[in-house]
Amino acid sequence: MRSSRVLDLILPQRCAGCATPLTAWCPTCARSLGAPVPVARPGLTSAYALGRYEGAARRAVLAYKERGRRELATHLGAALAAALPSIRAGPVVLIPAPSRPTAARARGGQHMAAVAHRCAAAVRATGQWASVVPALRLDPRAADSVGLDAPARAANLLGRLRPDPRHRPPPDIPAVLLDDVITTGATATACVSALRSTGVPVAAVLALTTAG
Numbered sequence: 001m002r003s004s005r006v007l008d009l010i011l012p013q014r015c016a017g018c019a020t021p022l023t024a025w026c027p028t029c030a031r032s033l034g035a036p037v038p039v040a041r042p043g044l045t046s047a048y049a050l051g052r053y054e055g056a057a058r059r060a061v062l063a064y065k066e067r068g069r070r071e072l073a074t075h076l077g078a079a080l081a082a083a084l085p086s087i088r089a090g091p092v093v094l095i096p097a098p099s100r101p102t103a104a105r106a107r108g109g110q111h112m113a114a115v116a117h118r119c120a121a122a123v124r125a126t127g128q129w130a131s132v133v134p135a136l137r138l139d140p141r142a143a144d145s146v147g148l149d150a151p152a153r154a155a156n157l158l159g160r161l162r163p164d165p166r167h168r169p170p171p172d173i174p175a176v177l178l179d180d181v182i183t184t185g186a187t188a189t190a191c192v193s194a195l196r197s198t199g200v201p202v203a204a205v206l207a208l209t210t211a212g
């Protein structure tokens with residue numbers, strides 16, 4: 001266990017964005033994940049992000065993903081849920097972007113699936129219908145995409161994303177893909193393509209943050 005994670009367990013909870021004590025995610029930092037803004041990337045349509053991958057938003061994503069701050073899933077899911085109505089009204093199926101199995105094991109689970117479940121719970125609390133369908137999985141052979149340029153990242157992902165036959169979204173309900181960061185857009189584009197190849201159209205891509 002890394003020392004930073006040990007400290008996170010010992011010290012009182014602090015805001016993942018600004019280290020204010022006794023809160024996981026303070027109201028000021030929460031504003032860094034606000035109204036959805038369109039994200040333009042080649043080959044990607046109807047993509048949105050709640051904030052830039054910088055400052056408090058970036059620190060929160062990293063704390064959640066890499067530093068074991070699992071309680072942030074509730075806050076990140078709520079931020080996505082608040083944004084959904086302006087992108088897609090009515091019932092919605094949420095499809096989390098998958099992580100590699102080794103990365104998921106190191107993080108204690110598929111991190112975007114946990115956020116998606118919190119998002120669905122927040123949507124249902126408003127009286128709307130929402131469900132999570134983990135319709136995609138990533139083949140263990142997929143290499144870590146860190147450091148790869150856009151074409152290499154796309155090549156790494158395309159063909160390694162597999163629709164999960166155990167989890168098929170219901171027809172006729174719009175599907176929204178959820179991800180943490182849109183950088184080149186290669187991951188989201190590959191996910192949309194993989195879903196489309198099995199007859200699942202993706203109405204929109206909604207990410208917590210965008211970089212680049």
Ligand SMILES: [Zn+2]
Nearest residue numbers: 015018026029
């Ligand atoms: Zn804060």
